[in-house]
Amino acid sequence: MSALRSVAAALMLGGALAGCAVGPDYGGPPKPELPSHWSSKTTSRRESGTLDRWWLRLRDPLLNRLIEQAVAANPDVLKAKAVVREARATVQQTAAGLFPSVSGTAEVTDNKTSAGSASTLVDTAPYALHQASFDSSWELDLFGGTQRSIEAAVRGEQSAGEDLRDSLVTLIGDVASYYVEARGYQARIALAIRTSVSQRDTEKLTRSKYDAGSGNAVDLSKATAQAASTEANVPTYRAALAADVxxxxxxxxxxxDAVAGLMARSAPVPAPRMPLPTGLPADLLTTRPDVASAERKLAQATAKIGAAEADRYPAVSLTGSVGTSALRVGDLAKYSSxxxxxxxxxxVPVFDAGKRLATVRIAEAQRDQAFATFHSTLLTALEDVENALVSLSQERIRAVKLTEAANNYREAAKLSRSLFETGSASFIDVLDAERSLYSAEDSLIQSKVSAAKDYIALAKALGGGWVEPVDTSAPLIVDTNTGPHLREALK
Structure with a gap:
């Protein structure tokens, strides 16, 4: 009865302290001072719309297909999914600490004993002894150490989910950026070929004049050199295109080379026609997955302090065992056996030379590191958005000027060529006009690429990405024949 009274007392104490916890409670996400609006914006008005599937604004069906395929099979995303599964299993493993553990054993032994003196030794008949037992233990979570560990595991799972979302944001942005670059190189290759053809025509005209005696060898050499110089750009652009593909x-x-066939046919550089809803700087706390993940890691580190602190307090466990033995299996259940x-x-921890206290101090220092990481991640997110906003707005201004320059150089090249054919202009004017036109048109293509990439960078900086549910339950490798079987030879 005294044992039962001890158990009852322990249960009553456990019930009384069920809500007890040590260590700091997490007060929620930090609320740092953030600007009320972006520095490049004149108003803090929130634009309508969302960042969901922002790449559809680029209006390129092939890009949409590539992004969907990347989300389904990219190795980094698959790895992030596995991390989420690991985190979920860790929560389940940690939560098991709240429940009792029970184990059972069974054994059969053959026995034989001898009795009597050395001169009258008597051997008894051999007999089999059957034994079975059940052992159980249950550690009461009096000071909330296990609950704190569960908190840390749950917040770790949440952080893993945000890391998966961050992988998707990065992946989608990378696919879009490389696709835009590839289309840009295709456009530059086409421009170089088209320009070189025109320059070869100029070379033929110059050669005709030279053969007729109205031209000179210097002009002919310069015409040939300019066409060859333009043609030399084509292999460089093709190599860069192949790298992007x-x-x-x-x-x-x-x-x-899996998508080389899909990219073989040229297409225009995607040009976004709809502005992105930038929202407010404070929105990054929830829209940027890396910021949200850093905040969850901070919450996780805070919970780990409580788990370390609980280890400094007494631990109470309930243990019990039931055993039975008999000469026959049918007698194992009889009360007499x-x-x-x-x-x-x-x-009760009595003396550990400060080991447990040092563990608490380590956890506190790790929490401070997590806070600093969160703060740094948030500042970097703000910087990313500000840089993308400025780059995009300035690139659009640059594109307008480059368009104006290309139009004027095109007209100048047309006029100078006509005047040269009639002998009213020097060949230097023709070369200069054609060279300037090619440079302006090539710069305009690069500007279109830069504007599209700045648009993509802004979407990434704002945390835009995949919004559909992502299935993380399916493992990458499905093991078979995992039950008892003969082991194969090492491979």
Whole structure:
């Protein structure tokens, strides 16, 4: 009865302290001072719309297909999914600490004993002894150490989910950027070929004049050199195009040349026509997955302080065992062969040379590191948005000027060529006009690429990405024949 009274007392104490916890309580996400609006915006008005599937604003069906395929098969995303599964299993593993553990054993032994003196030794007949037992233990979470560990595990799972979302944001932005670059190189290749053809025509005209005696060898050499110089750009652009196409294949989780066939046909550089809803700086606390993940890691680190602190307090466990033994299996359940024991045990830390206290101090320092990481991540997010806003707005201004320059150089090249054919202009004027036109048109293509990439960078900086649910339950590798079986030879 005394043992039962001890158990009852321990249960009553556990119930009384069920809501007890040590260590700091997490007060929610930090609320740092943030600007009321972006520095490049004249108003803090929130634009309508969302960042959901922002790449549809680029209006390129092939890009949409590539992004969907990348989300399904990219190795980094698959790895992030596995991390989420690991975090969920960690929560389940940690939560098991709140419940008792029970184990059972069974054994059969053959026995033989001898009795009597050395001169009258008597051997008894051999007999089999059957034994079975059940052992259980339950550590009461009096000071909330297990609950704090569960808090840390849950927040770790939430952080893993945000890391998965961050992987998707990065992946989608990378696919879009490499796609835009590839289309830009295709446009530059086409421009170089088209320009070189025109320059070869100028070379023919110059050669005709030279053969007729009205031209000179210097002009002919310069015409030939300019056409060759333009043609020399084509291999460089083709190599860069191939690198972008290969990178797209890798991002899709496929061989480098997997999308070469899809990209073989040229298409215009995607040009966004709809502005992105930038929202307010404070929105980054929820829209940027890396910021949200850093905040969850801070919450996780705070919970770990409580788990370390609880280890400095006494631990109370309830242990019990039931055992039975008999000469026959059918007699194992008889009360006469049953023995049992039950009772509480208390473990009190007396002296550990400051080891447990040092563990708490380590957890506190790690929490401070997590806070600093959160603050740094948030500042970087603000910087990313500000830079993308400025770059996009200035690139649009630059594109307007480049368009004006290209139009005027085109007219100048047309006029100078006509005047040269009639002998009213020097060949230097023709070369200069054609060279300037090619440079302006090439710069305009690069500007279109830069504007599209700045648009993509802004979407990434704002945290825009995949919004559909992502299935993380399916493992990458499905093991078979995992039950008992003969082991194969090492491979």
């Amino acid at each position: 290969h990178r797209l294949g890798i991002l899709l989780g496929r061989p480098p 049953v023995s049992w024991s039950v009772g509480p045990s208390v473990t």
